[in-house]
Amino acid sequence: MANSEPSFSPPAGTEASDGEAHEEAQRVVAPRKRARTSRRTASGNTDKRERILKAAIRVFARKGFYSTRVSEIAKAAGVADGTIYLYFKNKDDVLISIFQDRISKLLEVLTEAVAQKSNFEEKLRVVVDLQLGLLDGSRELAEVVTVNLRQSSRLLKQFGAPLFGKYLETLARVFEEGQENGAVRQDVSPRVLARALWGALDAIALGWALGGGDEQMMRRSAQQVAATFLDGVRTR
Amino acid sequence: MANSEPSFSPPAGTEASDGEAHEEAQRVVAPRKRARTSRRTASGNTDKRERILKAAIRVFARKGFYSTRVSEIAKAAGVADGTIYLYFKNKDDVLISIFQDRISKLLEVLTEAVAQKSNFEEKLRVVVDLQLGLLDGSRELAEVVTVNLRQSSRLLKQFGAPLFGKYLETLARVFEEGQENGAVRQDVSPRVLARALWGALDAIALGWALGGGDEQMMRRSAQQVAATFLDGVRTR
Amino acid sequence: MANSEPSFSPPAGTEASDGEAHEEAQRVVAPRKRARTSRRTASGNTDKRERILKAAIRVFARKGFYSTRVSEIAKAAGVADGTIYLYFKNKDDVLISIFQDRISKLLEVLTEAVAQKSNFEEKLRVVVDLQLGLLDGSRELAEVVTVNLRQSSRLLKQFGAPLFGKYLETLARVFEEGQENGAVRQDVSPRVLARALWGALDAIALGWALGGGDEQMMRRSAQQVAATFLDGVRTR
Amino acid sequence: MANSEPSFSPPAGTEASDGEAHEEAQRVVAPRKRARTSRRTASGNTDKRERILKAAIRVFARKGFYSTRVSEIAKAAGVADGTIYLYFKNKDDVLISIFQDRISKLLEVLTEAVAQKSNFEEKLRVVVDLQLGLLDGSRELAEVVTVNLRQSSRLLKQFGAPLFGKYLETLARVFEEGQENGAVRQDVSPRVLARALWGALDAIALGWALGGGDEQMMRRSAQQVAATFLDGVRTR
């Protein structure tokens, strides 16, 4: 099977019709004067926007973007339908925000984690663990990315692509460094390797996310993928 | 060992809420006296159902299931909107039919192709080429699968998953055989490898589809992934 | 009271927010292959688009554009809500279409009627009668214009203005000719006179339309306005 | 004779359907303990109600009743959305209050101004100047009337009409007096003349408002309309 995922940048004429939308992607951070009411007890009810985002992640993951009704997100978040629109421009904006908020966070964590490790092998293991959500609290993050990355081609192409590109870039850099210091074979492109690794891990995570697997199984899978990749890319 | 193929089946409570039921979710091969008119003279009016299916594959691959309008499929197929309903129960049924009709065919091709090759390395290369659409003209079909496998939890989990599971099964079998005859290392699960390979190839195909890359580049990438995987899984 | 009507061209920042809308104002003439079903018995059920337009005129006139629900138009036209959208892009488009269809017709009639009369006095009387709907079947036309001209500032400014401008232009031309051949005083601007006459007649028509006055009363009013204007503008 | 001032009152069955009723459509001068706080020290916090009313006049004049959001009025008035409801029963009530508070004031001014002039010609000139907003700063107020008089059948017919009727009445009275003392021709109805004059001036003001004309141009137009009308209605 050859293929292509929900894609990640306008491949020719795709889902056009609305060339507008989200002209000013950022906006809406919180309907004025937050801060007083927000972060009520220092933890619970942290912020309504956050609550909606979390609810949306849950529902999108379960039903997919298109099958999710705005009212379902609202109900899951425990707010009125209209409240969603106090924090997000529209349904699309909710999905986009999930990406922008979460993925950039994942990217930060990745960049830092990779920087802390000194040799190639360690870096690669960090990448694997992080993407599979085995690192600290990255579990939910990973799940969001894995599951939601696939919901709306149009949206994600348009707004997810740049961030996704940076993620791959960081991975490719790890392989490149490996080549530079002789740890990685020279006859393969760092970009291709980055993509392949991401895809492999993504597939593992997807199977796990959908199958409801336990973490132990996941760790074992991670271990195996890491080992195989290391052997595969090793200089010989 | 690890990863017992969670296999995409409805993970617990998924997309319930729609009590609308699936009274007879199965299929509809062709409402009304099909068989007689079908494949009429092997020439004119060859088969309208076929034409619709082909058109749907094209459109679904480009825009995804939810963003595709029934009228678009009709237009692409050169038939009236209503005609679709003469051959399919509803829009869902069109997608389901694609999975059932076509993917099982693709699966056959894979099974056969793998069976024809005698050693592990050759089998793996066949898999790679097939999935990357380098083997025949199965590109678009593969795209439908990958694109849509991620949009509708309900439909695809329910109908796509079993076939996807079989695909992975076939791949896993290749690795398993490799282990049996000593070509593949024993410390990794064939299932995990199958999934990882599929994911890696899928990611490559995605990048290619989006980047508008040429086939040559694709072949080179395929070559690199295959080589890396082979070295990675080789017994040592 | 100084004032200004619903206006007729973007006076500074007015009801902006949607700079788009109606980019391709024309469109939708009839959903494909009309002609067969249309104009059924040569008269009744002439055309669905026409039926909707007529219903909309009635309802808009009674309740105003903003207070009219699309479903009310549909009910009045005896069609389903969705059918409206087969012939019109949206609610706005219905109002706009009323103008484009009807006013241009009124304009045609005016131009021709004025051309047929030779002296100023007769021309002026024709204008009066036409605008007041006293000429042949122009009654409904006049009513549409009078009542609907005032419904949506934004819409009418944008789409009604050009046509309204032409209407005034034609009137002004009548006065101008009057000045040229000595029938009309030279110390007043034809444009100002055109506007004033239109406004005066519009006011009369409005009172009549809302009050449900009878035609006799209207004729008398028309007679009086015409007489007064004639005396007022006469060369002395 | 003709035209007995149909006067904008609900022409038969108008805008029924909304059985929501007008339980106590009348008015609300100022909910809660007004009077005490109002017009506090004649300086600071002069009167919030007044501020809201002024802001509403501005916004309604520009965008019309239906296109104006309550929040826009609030912002323009520099108060919170909820504050509006401390002084007005609802959005409708704001518009109604404008009519009742302001227009009756305008009417007073007109009545007085007309009373101060002794001959017909002077009276007519006063009317012209007042309606064209040349007499004081009543421009915006006049705009509210004209713009909104045409948008909402229900509200304005119900609440604006009576006042508008009085305005026309006053004008008609001027013409009637003119007839009584021989300054105005007897063969035209004062009511018709009143309506026609109002309409003519309204149209002029409209053109001016839209064309962004300067006051000088306006004065010239006013001069011309006044002169033409005077000549037109003069006894001969």
Next chain:
DNA sequence: AATGAATGAGAATTCATTCAT
């Protein structure tokens, strides 16, 4: 069998109004 105009249920979104702070 084929057509495509018509249908109407369903979904996103808006905004007047309320009410806890």
Next chain:
DNA sequence: CATGAATGAATTCTCATTCAT
């Protein structure tokens, strides 16, 4: 008194599906 976040009823519009021709 004021505030403005939250609410949810109401409305427009879409599009899968039907059915008369």
